[in-house]
Amino acid sequence: MRAIRVASAALLGLTALTFTAPSAFAGDGDDHNITPFGFSVQPSTIAAGGRLSLLLKRDGGCNGTVRISSGVFDTVTIPSGRSSAMATIDRDARQGAVHEVTFVCDGVSGHTNIAIGTGTGPGTGTGIGRSDDLSPVQVPVQQGVRAGVGGSVGGFDVKEIGLGAALVGGSVGVAWYMSRRRGASDDA
Template sequence: MRAIRAVSAALLAVSALALTTPTATAAPSGGNAPFGFTVTPSTVAAGGRVTLSVTNCATTATASSGVFDTVNIPSGRSATATVDWDAKAGATYQVTFTCNGQSGTTSLRISSATRNPTPAATVTRTTGATVVPGGVRGGLGGSVGGVSTTELVGGTALVVAAAAGTIYVVRRRTEDRQH
């Protein structure tokens, strides 16, 4: 249950961070390219993901940088890229967008905060249920394997001794009150 709460809190924090980070919107170099482009967020930790968008481009555009692999961006859509883990903290890298032979650049800054890699999901397959003979041993905690004859005789003797002691004390009090 704690894991679910922790993951929910982490996703909420990442979502809040993603919604509040500034978006880098750049005019193409040279100022006369007929398309627009954005990198969101404009500052990211090494190993983080950025969303790359292109507007007013009728064909598939590309985005490339020295800090991530070249990404194809379909017309009217966006794409994501994962920043390399070895990106230098505090450095600024150029991202080049290309559409119909024209290109434009913008900057992507690597934050000084490091990001921990998230482990890959593990898939476990089960083939069927395992049936264990016998019922559930509720209250025993699973540490008791069974009752031996010695334990049974000893427990019975203790119960008889307790009952006999109780009867003796009660009868003795009754006798004392009658005199």
């Protein structure tokens, strides 16, 4: 009988501890962009037939050739030692559509999106992504997550710590009380 009480108290305490543990998450649900290298596309909205700048920041995490693919342009490679390339958007790309662009280096991949805007090529629509502009636009490059501290930096929330301690303490107290109460009724 005593073993059942101890097991019940242990299970209750473990359950309370599980519910007080913080849940881990990677931000907005977009965990496909954690890469050892930074990448971006410019512009993020482009006309069909326009030219897209594909930018890469290696940061020591990507030493080989980078392969970049999407459903609206032919696969492009950036050789080792280079940090940018250009791609031409298909002329039949549907206005308003959003397409994923995938960067792959050393077996690691990251994704970003581009939107197809108004216009059909050079000098039309918004002028975004004109094909007569062959120089890439210099912009800040998207970088991967700096991991390793596990959320331990950034301050403590005293209310959350107090609530967690109260829940754990309360569950242990209730388990102890229930085991003592049952022990007294079994002895009688």
